Amino acid sequence: MRPRIHLNAFAMMCAGHQSPGLWRHPADQGFRYTDLDHWTSHARLLDDAGFDALFLADVLGVYDVAGGSRDAAVRAGIQIPLGDPMMPVSAMAAATSSLGFGVTVSTSYEHPYALARRFTTLDHLTKGRVGWNVVTGYLASAAANLGLGEQLAHDQRYEQADEYLEVCRRLWRESWEDDAVVRSADGVYTDPAKVHDIDFHGRWYDVPGPFLCEPSPQRSPVIFQAGASPRGLAFAGRHAEAVFISGPSTTVLAGQVDRLRSAVSDAGRDPASVTVFCQLAPVAAASSSEAADLYAEYLESFSLEGALALFAGWTGLDLTGIDPDQPLRYVESDAGRSALASFTTDDPDREWTVGEVARHLAVGGRGPVAVGSGAEVADQMETWVDETGADGFNLAYAVVPGSFEQVAHHVVPELRRRGRMPSAPVGGTLRERLALR
Amino acid sequence: MRPRIHLNAFAMMCAGHQSPGLWRHPADQGFRYTDLDHWTSHARLLDDAGFDALFLADVLGVYDVAGGSRDAAVRAGIQIPLGDPMMPVSAMAAATSSLGFGVTVSTSYEHPYALARRFTTLDHLTKGRVGWNVVTGYLASAAANLGLGEQLAHDQRYEQADEYLEVCRRLWRESWEDDAVVRSADGVYTDPAKVHDIDFHGRWYDVPGPFLCEPSPQRSPVIFQAGASPRGLAFAGRHAEAVFISGPSTTVLAGQVDRLRSAVSDAGRDPASVTVFCQLAPVAAASSSEAADLYAEYLESFSLEGALALFAGWTGLDLTGIDPDQPLRYVESDAGRSALASFTTDDPDREWTVGEVARHLAVGGRGPVAVGSGAEVADQMETWVDETGADGFNLAYAVVPGSFEQVAHHVVPELRRRGRMPSAPVGGTLRERLALR
Numbered sequence: 001m002r003p004r005i006h007l008n009a010f011a012m013m014c015a016g017h018q019s020p021g022l023w024r025h026p027a028d029q030g031f032r033y034t035d036l037d038h039w040t041s042h043a044r045l046l047d048d049a050g051f052d053a054l055f056l057a058d059v060l061g062v063y064d065v066a067g068g069s070r071d072a073a074v075r076a077g078i079q080i081p082l083g084d085p086m087m088p089v090s091a092m093a094a095a096t097s098s099l100g101f102g103v104t105v106s107t108s109y110e111h112p113y114a115l116a117r118r119f120t121t122l123d124h125l126t127k128g129r130v131g132w133n134v135v136t137g138y139l140a141s142a143a144a145n146l147g148l149g150e151q152l153a154h155d156q157r158y159e160q161a162d163e164y165l166e167v168c169r170r171l172w173r174e175s176w177e178d179d180a181v182v183r184s185a186d187g188v189y190t191d192p193a194k195v196h197d198i199d200f201h202g203r204w205y206d207v208p209g210p211f212l213c214e215p216s217p218q219r220s221p222v223i224f225q226a227g228a229s230p231r232g233l234a235f236a237g238r239h240a241e242a243v244f245i246s247g248p249s250t251t252v253l254a255g256q257v258d259r260l261r262s263a264v265s266d267a268g269r270d271p272a273s274v275t276v277f278c279q280l281a282p283v284a285a286a287s288s289s290e291a292a293d294l295y296a297e298y299l300e301s302f303s304l305e306g307a308l309a310l311f312a313g314w315t316g317l318d319l320t321g322i323d324p325d326q327p328l329r330y331v332e333s334d335a336g337r338s339a340l341a342s343f344t345t346d347d348p349d350r351e352w353t354v355g356e357v358a359r360h361l362a363v364g365g366r367g368p369v370a371v372g373s374g375a376e377v378a379d380q381m382e383t384w385v386d387e388t389g390a391d392g393f394n395l396a397y398a399v400v401p402g403s404f405e406q407v408a409h410h411v412v413p414e415l416r417r418r419g420r421m422p423s424a425p426v427g428g429t430l431r432e433r434l435a436l437r
Numbered sequence: 438m439r440p441r442i443h444l445n446a447f448a449m450m451c452a453g454h455q456s457p458g459l460w461r462h463p464a465d466q467g468f469r470y471t472d473l474d475h476w477t478s479h480a481r482l483l484d485d486a487g488f489d490a491l492f493l494a495d496v497l498g499v500y501d502v503a504g505g506s507r508d509a510a511v512r513a514g515i516q517i518p519l520g521d522p523m524m525p526v527s528a529m530a531a532a533t534s535s536l537g538f539g540v541t542v543s544t545s546y547e548h549p550y551a552l553a554r555r556f557t558t559l560d561h562l563t564k565g566r567v568g569w570n571v572v573t574g575y576l577a578s579a580a581a582n583l584g585l586g587e588q589l590a591h592d593q594r595y596e597q598a599d600e601y602l603e604v605c606r607r608l609w610r611e612s613w614e615d616d617a618v619v620r621s622a623d624g625v626y627t628d629p630a631k632v633h634d635i636d637f638h639g640r641w642y643d644v645p646g647p648f649l650c651e652p653s654p655q656r657s658p659v660i661f662q663a664g665a666s667p668r669g670l671a672f673a674g675r676h677a678e679a680v681f682i683s684g685p686s687t688t689v690l691a692g693q694v695d696r697l698r699s700a701v702s703d704a705g706r707d708p709a710s711v712t713v714f715c716q717l718a719p720v721a722a723a724s725s726s727e728a729a730d731l732y733a734e735y736l737e738s739f740s741l742e743g744a745l746a747l748f749a750g751w752t753g754l755d756l757t758g759i760d761p762d763q764p765l766r767y768v769e770s771d772a773g774r775s776a777l778a779s780f781t782t783d784d785p786d787r788e789w790t791v792g793e794v795a796r797h798l799a800v801g802g803r804g805p806v807a808v809g810s811g812a813e814v815a816d817q818m819e820t821w822v823d824e825t826g827a828d829g830f831n832l833a834y835a836v837v838p839g840s841f842e843q844v845a846h847h848v849v850p851e852l853r854r855r856g857r858m859p860s861a862p863v864g865g866t867l868r869e870r871l872a873l874r
Contacts, residue, residue, distance in 0.1 A: 090527050213518050
């Protein structure tokens with residue numbers, strides 16, 4: 001039997017995640033991100049469709065690189081206004097039975113002792129359905145407002161993150177023994193001999209004491225990670241249980257999967273134990289032509305200004321003010337050029353204009369877009385997975401919840417027919433579900 | 438018409454809040470604090486009964502003063518294990534229509550920029566039903582594990598808290614104009630001219646940028662506070678919209694209410710604008726004798742060791758190992774004696790033993806206990822409120838949800854009959870509800 005395809009829905013607690021301007025499309029409901037019903041019905045849709053998890057991105061700053069100002073991002077609604085992604089999780093858990101919840105939290109802005117408790121609490125309340133997407137933060141505007149002044153250099157942020165995860169791991173795994181809580185009739189709630197100080201003293205953190213929480217179903221959230229730099233790969237090799245990758249072609253992506261599994265192996269772990277999700281934005285409908293029409297409609301709502309704000313925030317390369325028809329080879333930059341190359345090089349000889357780079361981000365951000373009938377999108381998904389060694393998809397949306405409704409109605413039934421998804425939702429913890437092949 | 442009596446339920450995300458050992462009572466369900474259903478059904482009970490809010494206490498440390506060790510607290514289950522009180526809020530909001538949620542968060546452990554976003558997100562998701570109980574933290578064990586080393590001195594913690602609230606207030610109130618979000622067809626999600634930097638530069642915090650969230654229904658959570666020290670009163674005078682107080686007699690309590698309202702007035706605010714909740718632990722039943730039997734039953738589950746651990750954590754006064762029959766006047770201590778006096782002085786000539794002080798905490802902690810039929814408990818509540826100028830009660834529990842079920846079944850109908858509570862739940866934001874007299 002061919003391996004299962006895992007599905008993860010990629011969203012954010014804001015009006016538009018990675019589809020600049022598409023909040024103008026009449027089907028988009030993203031502006032309802034402040035409404036709890038929006039989240040519970042969204043979660044129910046994904047749960048019923050057999051998604052493994054809803055994954056919520058996050059930033060704690062504003063995209064203010066483009067044009068040296070936040071105006072473009074604010075105007076185009078690029079990940080601002082936004083809310084805290086942990087807050088809707090318990091409501092979504094109460095509305096669903098097996099969907100997992102991956103929440104993005106940076107290791108740069110808060111002490112691990114409090115965050116570890118928050119994740120354990122969610123793991124209890126969701127009965128073991130929580131994951132943590134570990135990021136170190138990339139927006140200088142966040143560092144400035146959170147009292148860090150200058151943010152740490154990239155590799156140093158990962159060093160700090162390594163230690164942060166070690167503190168959390170020890171709190172989650174080594175402080176409370178499985179049978180510490182006894183609740184005996186003679187008045188012992190917890191046996192003090194089975195609650196241990198972690199006595200951690202590192203470069204960044206000192207945590208002498210014990211954890212405050214009793215062990216939760218998974219004991220620790222499933223660790224998600226998305227860094228593709230050499231330092232990020234080393235971090236993923238050590239810590240990640242699930243990884244998000246993105247690339248313009250199966251060849252590029254297969255290389256990423258290989259490098260990642262090598263990094264996991266280098267860290268002394270089983271490379272197959274990590275679930276790899278590649279990013280894809282599906283535009284699916286009852287027929288190819290309907291899907292093509294939808295895609296064309298989406299592009300009409302696209303915001304060039306918003307795309308350039310997003311692009312500049314991600315890469316440091318500010319293309320604002322350059323003629324959209326200008327070929328990119330005339331754009332001078334240091335660090336930006338290689339960042340740019342990473343998501344436009346499906347054909348290294350192709351000449352890209354500024355406008356083409358921007359429109360490339362119109363639907364679902366940096367990853368590929370799959371447009372077609374349910375069968376056609378399922379074909380493409382099978383190709384991506386089978387030719388790269390990935391385990392499934394991190395599905396970005398054009399419009400929300402529309403894009404996920406399309407997947408639920410057109411793509412999932414096809415993947416089930418082909419034996420690539422189980423015919424009904426599977427129970428268990430998120431970690432147990434991701435391990436299913 | 439006599440003024441309305443406001444009801445607030447006082448709980449914590451752990452097995453036993455302020456009733457040491459009572460988790461052993463067969464009716465207690467506190468051990469289910471890790472279960473989301475426990476919280477949603479609890480919230481629904483309070484919502485149906487017309488409570489204004491569920492208020493969740495919190496600490497981020499262990500009670501380790503008694504006997505110089507955490508063993509007693511761990512063994513007796515004194516506020517450990519425990520979870521993060523913000524995590525269940527969205528699920529409870531989804532299960533209720535008008536109940537408010539007061540969440541305790543310390544200003545000592547996390548940067549205001551991230552916390553302000555968390556509260557705004559909750560205020561959106563609850564449609565304006567969230568409150569923040571501002572504490573500065575009193576457990577040295579928390580400071581040690583959260584990287585503060587020694588915690589700041591008491592008054593300095595309040596100075597920091599003043600600045601912390603000022604940062605939050607400016608993010609909540611001054612960064613985004615009411616009509617900043619426009620979502621216009623020409624592609625403007627937010628008007629950048631209506632999103633302002635707060636440009637805050639203080640002693641503790643620098644926050645140059647704008648807030649990340651659009652204005653929520655209340656714009657800011659209702660600020661709750663409980664400090665009774667002179668510095669705490671000054672803080673409450675400046676910031677608090679609702680205050681928790683506790684005292685052994687109406688005379689003592691009336692003095693507290695007066696001092697508080699003076700502090701509010703001194704800060705240039707309307708003293709009547711602050712809602713004062715006094716703490717009370719109700720034990721209510723169909724008849725006096727049933728209530729007396731229940732109370733006697735509760736006391737049988739009481740843990741002396743647990744009570745002394747709680748008492749030592751609160752006051753710094755360690756009574757561990759002293760003969761419970763020893764009169765307190767033989768206990769030597771500096772700071773502890775006055776703390777002790779604050780909750781046992783309903784009769785200043787009364788001689789208290791160590792065991793009596795401990796048993797005084799058996800049901801609901803430091804406040805008075807009201808035992809009786811619905812009418813009798815309602816009588817006592819009316820007396821407390823009418824003789825002190827308080828606006829309502831912060832109701833502590835003996836067992837959970839049992840104590841609140843007793844109030845819902847026996848006391849609320851009586852208070853409604855007497856015109857002291859509205860006959861059906863009232864809508865609106867938490868701030869609007871608390872303003873009703």
